[in-house]
Amino acid sequence: MMVTQSTKHAYSLLGVVATLVVSSAVFAHDMLPAPIESGVVLLTNATVHTVTEGELAQTDVLISEGKIIAVGQNLATPVTVDTAAPTDAEKATQNSSATTAGLIADAVVIDATNKHIYPGLIALDTTMGLVEVEMMRSSNDAYEVGFINPQLEAISAFNPDSEIIPTVRVNGITHAQVVPQGDGLAGQSALVSMDSWTIEDALVDSNKQFHLYWPYIRWLSSDTEKRQEQLDDLSQRVDKVHQAFADAHRYQLALKAGKIAKIDLRWQALTSLFDGNAQLFVHAQSQQQIEEAIALSKIYGFKIVIVGGYDAWRLADVLSEVNASVIYTQTLSLPKRRDEPIDLAFKIPALLKQANIPFALGFSSDWNSRNLPFAAGQTVAYGLTKSQALQSITLDAAKILGIDDMGAIAPGFKANIIIATGDILDPMQAAIESVYIDGRKIDLNNRHQQLYQKYLKR
Structure with a gap:
């Protein structure tokens, strides 16, 4: 039963607590929530379905502190400018590249070659x-x-x-x-x-x-x-x-x-x-x-x-x-x-x-x-x-x-990410391997899989 904004009243609060305690005790999964993500992750060489910029082949995605920092090809490769006097745009690109390179130095690199990355x-x-x-x-x-x-x-x-x-x-x-x-x-x-x-x-x-x-x-x-x-x-x-x-x-x-x-x-x-x-x-x-x-x-x-x-x-x-x-x-x-x-x-x-x-x-x-x-x-x-x-x-x-x-794979967006080997809109090809929520890699085990494994051994 849902409750009102006046849950500070004792009778309402007790009712809700009792309901949730009973429900949680009887119906509670045993998968641990992922810990808060404080590191940096670099996903490389994937086909990225950005939503905002279309589909990008052989593209990297850099994640830090639950956010998408950068999306592009060869993010780990420093950007160089040949001209003696770089333009403001080139300077901005260099600065951005330097920031990205600093994060990548400590990143966990995950090779996503031949895989697809989608927003959650x-x-x-x-x-x-x-x-x-x-x-x-x-x-x-x-x-x-x-x-x-x-x-x-x-x-x-x-x-x-x-x-x-x-x-x-x-x-x-x-x-x-x-x-x-x-x-x-x-x-x-x-x-x-x-x-x-x-x-x-x-x-x-x-x-x-x-x-x-x-x-x-x-x-x-x-x-x-x-x-x-x-x-x-x-x-x-x-x-x-x-x-x-x-x-x-x-x-x-x-x-x-x-x-x-x-x-x-x-x-x-x-x-x-x-x-x-x-x-x-x-x-x-x-x-x-x-x-x-x-x-x-x-x-x-x-x-x-x-x-x-x-x-x-x-x-x-x-x-x-x-x-x-x-x-x-x-x-x-x-x-x-x-x-x-x-x-x-x-x-x-x-x-x-x-x-x-x-x-x-x-x-x-x-x-x-x-x-x-x-x-x-x-x-x-x-x-x-x-x-x-x-x-x-x-x-x-x-x-x-x-x-x-x-809802998109773009800089500044929350790192809610799906990694799959196929098309996630096709139930026969989806093959989702990993899911990240706010940059945290989620345990994809569940009751269905546990029962499947149980009865395989019958």
């Missing part, structure tokens, strides 16, 4: 660390009762020792957005590292993220009377959403005027959204849902992200009006309407790209989010280029979360 993958819209066994209630902390819960924080229930985490990062996922599930305003998500001792270690600074599940009817009844009941109920739930934001807006205005008589944690949490310091992630698939969400954002000027976005490609103009982006989560799904082409869900990322809608790919799951790179690979067969597909699960995912130093 970012899994969006997951319940990672919130769910251990979906059908076991005591290990499922992704959902909270109630329709309006913006004060709830998913990170408070995150289990960094989840047995699922090592099985996911072996496919190159270095970070995940941990998202609360529910109805209406379900709470706040957070970005976490896939290798940490504690929640505090795992948490990555990013924009504040509120999640609204736009009301909809799962199955519309063919019975006239029941259908009308469903439509009436839907209308009431949409009204509740609008009423909640109206109440929160009045609360914010009263707060600024210094006229708050009683603190309401729900509306207090939403003040950052009204101030423009947070984003509203609206989970919506149909055109009607998306249009209603955009209409709401226009009233208050919210920064919104559409999650799901099955019909988003049809609404390029209205999405651009509010500078909205999309997290598309239906890459491996079947069509949602009987008269649609069987492969429409596969083509939608390419349609979003053609419509110039900013988007990233997500995989709404916990353990199954390990299939994120293969879902991205699917889009290559249906219109995206390999570089576009890779960008949709790295740099574009980071941008949606307001992060500017993740």
Whole structure:
């Protein structure tokens, strides 16, 4: 169960601690988190998929203190300038080369010849660390009762020792957005590292993220009377959403005027959204849902992200009006309407790209989010280029979360790196050998591999 920002109250804190202790004791992997990286590592002669500068052959990557310092060919070879009076640009190159050479002198050199280097993958819209066994209630902390819960924080229930985490990062996922599930305003998500001792270690600074599940009817009844009941109920739930934001807006205005008589944690949490310091992630698939969400954002000027976005490609103009982006989560799904082409869900990322809608790919799951790179690979067969597909699960995912130093192999970016012998978007060729998170080499052992080795010896 997720908790509110008032966890300083004893009863809430005890409840959370008890839940996490039980979950951690029963479901805890035994892979040690990597130690803090203080040395220098030089990866040489690899094919580097930079995302920002394309694919670079026979290229080196220099890492120091968790950051990428340099990317280029023959980094260990000093740069020389033949002219008697070097230009300012040449002097800058010499200085940069001297700095790089100083670091390389003490570097651990890893030969990556015939290997590929990719940025770490970012899994969006997951319940990672919130769910251990979906059908076991005591290990499922992704959902909270109630329709309006913006004060709830998913990170408070995150289990960094989840047995699922090592099985996911072996496919190159270095970070995940941990998202609360529910109805209406379900709470706040957070970005976490896939290798940490504690929640505090795992948490990555990013924009504040509120999640609204736009009301909809799962199955519309063919019975006239029941259908009308469903439509009436839907209308009431949409009204509740609008009423909640109206109440929160009045609360914010009263707060600024210094006229708050009683603190309401729900509306207090939403003040950052009204101030423009947070984003509203609206989970919506149909055109009607998306249009209603955009209409709401226009009233208050919210920064919104559409999650799901099955019909988003049809609404390029209205999405651009509010500078909205999309997290598309239906890459491996079947069509949602009987008269649609069987492969429409596969083509939608390419349609979003053609419509110039900013988007990233997500995989709404916990353990199954390990299939994120293969879902991205699917889009290559249906219109995206390999570089576009890779960008949709790295740099574009980071941008949606307001992060500017993740998702690429470039100087100044965090050293979240995958080393593989093949194409990580192809499940038959990926062969990931190493994963680095913030420059730390991660243990890729996991429960699946342990069981595989166990039963090999049977």
